[in-house]
Every structure is written in structure tokens, then in C-alpha cells.
Amino acid sequence: GRRRERLGAGGGGPSRLCPSTRKSTMRQTEVGERTSAPAPSPAASSDAAKSAGEVPGIAPLDVKLLHVVGHGGQGAVYAGCWLGTAVAVKIVHSARARAQLLSEAELLSKLRHPCVCSFFGICHVSCKYGDGQGVVMELLEISAYDFIHRRADHGGVEPSLCLRIACETAKGIAHLHRNKCMHRDIKTANVMLDQAQHAKVCDFGLAVESACFDVGDAQPTGLDAAPGGETVRQHTAGIGTPRYMAPEMVLESGDVASHRLVYDESCDVYSFGMLLWEVMHRQVPFAGKSGIYVAFSLAPSEQRPAVSLPAGFEGLEPLIRSCWHHDPSRRPSMAACVEVLTVCAKSSIPHAEDVEEGAAD
Structure with missing residues (x-):
């Protein structure tokens, strides 16, 4: 099957050096030439573009x-x-x-935050799959999905760390x-972790800049899904990943064109x-059942x-429900979820200030 994309960005931590800068022996399958002239730092470049209101x-x-x-x-997706x-x-x-990629880049250029993947800019690139448009973000190694579920097979992840990731x-x-x-399309596969295991929300391919969105106008083009259910495309009523999808985003008839549903944040x-629920239980919701069955049968009922x-x-149960x-x-x-989780994190994580750092508005 296709390998899942892993990309993302660190918000508040130091930038990682690329392998070539560290004189790594990593094999390069595609190499572009570097300019010799000095250039501004990635952070300065991104901040300048943000202040100018443009996609860098x-x-x-x-x-x-x-x-x-x-x-x-x-x-x-390339590491580069x-x-x-x-x-x-x-x-x-x-x-x-x-x-769609340009739309994603426009959103990312406006959403700079320590808990949202950092975005550096767009460029035209050539690779073995052909020429194309590229979005450049800081590389992260692992998704919350892989971290939680793979570690669960080797002794598991401490609940306090799971709570920090959720917070x-x-x-x-x-x-x-x-x-x-x-x-x-919020799910553990769309949350990436940096080297210090801090979480960043990523993959804005289905995001929209709107206070209210009409399903009838949807033109989803999401990439193939990560574990937990395939990403729903235009031929179904909802948008996102079925296992995590809110009931109001699903039409029982499955007919988008003849129905107008409005939903919000x-x-x-x-x-x-x-x-x-998933990160605290370290299990996939409704494991063993198809995502479509969850979205069209279990969630609506x-x-x-x-x-x-x-x-x-146990104090997290009211929030989950x-x-x-x-x-x-x-x-x-x-915002209310953040307040509850922050209180819980402070009482369960020895160094709760690590959660607060990088969480400023």
C-alpha cells in the first residue's frame, strides 16, 4: 500500500540541521543546487512574509x-x-x-503558533515524479498516531505524556x-511530534477559512487516509476521516448535491x-469496525x-463526553477544552510549565 505522508513543523524549538549540514551519509535521491549568497533565517523569512500578508x-x-x-x-512528500x-x-x-496546496499555504502563512506546524513557503520543484508545486515546512519525524500505537506495543506511553500531547x-x-x-480532519495522524515530543497540528488540506461551511459547496480533495479510516472524498456527504467525523457532517442519503448542511467549529x-479518547486509552476508536460503519451507523445513533x-x-471523562x-x-x-486540560496537566505532569511554554496566544 501507499506509505503515509509524514510532515509537519516545530513551532517554538530550535531548528533542526539538515543531514547535509551535519555531514550525514544519508543517500540523496534528488538533489538541487544551493545558492552561494547568504539568506535570511527560515524564521525571519516566514515572519516577514506573514507581516506582509503574503505567501512567501x-x-x-x-x-x-x-x-x-x-x-x-x-x-x-520529501525530506529535504x-x-x-x-x-x-x-x-x-x-x-x-x-x-488546494496554495489554499493550504495561504492558511498556514496566517496561523503561526507553537502548536501548529510551521510553514516556510512555496516553491516550484522537480523530482522523479515530475515537476510540481511544493510547500516547505520543518520536518518532523513521527505522528501522534504512530508514537502512541507503536509505543503501546513496547510498554506503552505514560498517561501524563498522552495528556500533554492532547493538551x-x-x-x-x-x-x-x-x-x-x-x-x-482532526485525528492523531494529523498531529506531529517534534524531537521533544511536543505536538503540532498539521495537514490543512481540508481546512477552510470560514465561521460556517456549507457541505453542499464542498470540494474535498484530501490525500489518502492514514490508519483509522479513509479520507472521505466528494462522492460522500462528509469531509474528513469517518472514524473521527461529527454526526452533523454525515448525510444518511449520502447525497451531497441535494442537501445543504451547515456546520461550524x-x-x-x-x-x-x-x-x-484515543490518546488516553491508547486505542483506535471503535477498533475492528470500518470507518464508514462508524460514521454512518454508530455515530448518528x-x-x-x-x-x-x-x-x-478519571476527571477527563466529562470533557470527553x-x-x-x-x-x-x-x-x-x-478554548474551554484547553483550560480543562491545562489544569489536569498541571496536576499530573511534574514539569507542567513545559506544556504552558509555547502555548501562548
């Missing part, structure tokens, strides 16, 4: 592609190097995918909502409730996973 462009010769870390029908910084370069080829994810989503942006809150939290973390409430108006805001 990157000179193709400043980017080296090292090796493929994921590829699919619409494009590929830009001005001495390790980056992920997400490359697409079709006109439709390029339009930082909530802060990233809350930042999106403050900026009138819905992610619409609370759909992300529902998905976050599933994510919070108000069935939810059984809650059995680790000792000392309120996040995935069937009535969107009864769900808390992500």
Missing part, C-alpha cells in the same frame, strides 16, 4: 530534496534541506491539487478557531473528543467508545 516564495535552488518519505496519487534547516517538502502535480493539540486547534479556521471539537481512563485521569456530544451546541469551545 522560496527559490527552487535553495531547496535540496533528500529522500521520499511518502507518496500517493496526487504527489509526494532549506538554508541549513531540515524540512518536509509536500509536492503535488495536478492543477486541482496545486490549487498541546487542543491549543493548536483553539488557535485555528480564534482565526476563524476549521481544520475538518464544533465539528473539530467532536473530532478532538475522539482524539482525546449516538454510540460512543466506552470510557475507562487510567487511574488519576461533552466534546463528542451529539448536539453541536452542547459541545465546549476548544
Whole structure:
């Protein structure tokens, strides 16, 4: 099968040096030439573009592609190097995918936050899959999905660390909502961890800059799914990953064109409730059942996973249940989720200031 994309960015920590800068022996499958003239730091370049209100462009010769870390029908993701910084370069080829990628870049350029993947710019690149448009972000090694579930097979992850990951994810989503942006595909596979295991929300391919979104107008072009269910495309009613999808995003008839559903940021809150359950239980929600069955049968009938939290973390149950409430108006805001999780984190993590650092508004 296709390898899942792994990309993301660190927000507040020091930039990682690319392998070539460290004189690594990593094999390079695609290499671009570096310009000899000095250039501004990645952070300064991104901040300058942000203040100018533009999507920053990157000179193709400043980017080296090292090796493929994921590829699919619409494009590929490379590990690479830009001005001495390790980056992920997400490359697409079709006109439709390029339009979506540009939209994603425009959102990322406005959403700079320690708990949201950092974005450096866009560039035109050539690789073995052909020429295409690329989005350049700081490289991260592992998704929250892989970290939690792979570690679960080798002794597991401490509940306090799981809670920190959830708390930082909530802060990233809350930042999106403050900026009138819905992610619409919140799941553990779309949360990346840096080397210090701090969480960053990533993959904005389905995000929209709107306080309210009409399903009838949806044109989803999401990449193939990571574990937990395939990403729903235009031929179904909802947008996102079925296992994590809010009930109001699903039409029983499956007919998008003849129905007009309006939903808001609370759909992300529902998905976050599933994510919070998953990281604290270290299990996939409704494991063993198909994502489509969960979305079209279990979720609409108000069935939810059984809650059995680790000792000392039982206080999270009311938050989990309120996040995935069937009535969107009864769900808390992500800002309220952050408040609850921060209090819980301070009482369970010895160095709770690590959670607060990089969580500023």
C-alpha cells in the first residue's frame, strides 16, 4: 500500500540541521543546487512574509530534496534541506491539487503558533515524479498516531505524556478557531511530534477559512487516509476521516448535491473528543469496525467508545463526553477544552510549565 505522508513543523524549538549540514551519509535521491549568497533565517523569512500578508516564495535552488518519505496519487512528500534547516517538502502535480496546496499555504502563512506546524513557503520543484508545486515546512519525524500505537506495543506511553500531547493539540486547534479556521480532519495522524515530543497540528488540506461551511459547496480533495479510516472524498456527504467525523457532517442519503448542511467549529471539537479518547486509552476508536460503519451507523445513533481512563485521569471523562456530544451546541469551545486540560496537566505532569511554554496566544 501507499506509505503515509509524514510532515509537519516545530513551532517554538530550535531548528533542526539538515543531514547535509551535519555531514550525514544519508543517500540523496534528488538533489538541487544551493545558492552561494547568504539568506535570511527560515524564521525571519516566514515572519516577514506573514507581516506582509503574503505567501512567501522560496527559490527552487535553495531547496535540496533528500529522500521520499511518502507518496500517493496526487504527489509526494520529501525530506529535504532549506538554508541549513531540515524540512518536509509536500509536492503535488495536478492543477486541482496545486490549487488546494496554495489554499493550504495561504492558511498556514496566517496561523503561526507553537502548536501548529510551521510553514516556510512555496516553491516550484522537480523530482522523479515530475515537476510540481511544493510547500516547505520543518520536518518532523513521527505522528501522534504512530508514537502512541507503536509505543503501546513496547510498554506503552505514560498517561501524563498522552495528556500533554492532547493538551498541546487542543491549543493548536483553539488557535485555528480564534482565526476563524476549521481544520475538518482532526485525528492523531494529523498531529506531529517534534524531537521533544511536543505536538503540532498539521495537514490543512481540508481546512477552510470560514465561521460556517456549507457541505453542499464542498470540494474535498484530501490525500489518502492514514490508519483509522479513509479520507472521505466528494462522492460522500462528509469531509474528513469517518472514524473521527461529527454526526452533523454525515448525510444518511449520502447525497451531497441535494442537501445543504451547515456546520461550524464544533465539528473539530467532536473530532478532538475522539482524539482525546484515543490518546488516553491508547486505542483506535471503535477498533475492528470500518470507518464508514462508524460514521454512518454508530455515530448518528449516538454510540460512543466506552470510557475507562487510567487511574488519576478519571476527571477527563466529562470533557470527553461533552466534546463528542451529539448536539453541536452542547459541545465546549476548544478554548474551554484547553483550560480543562491545562489544569489536569498541571496536576499530573511534574514539569507542567513545559506544556504552558509555547502555548501562548
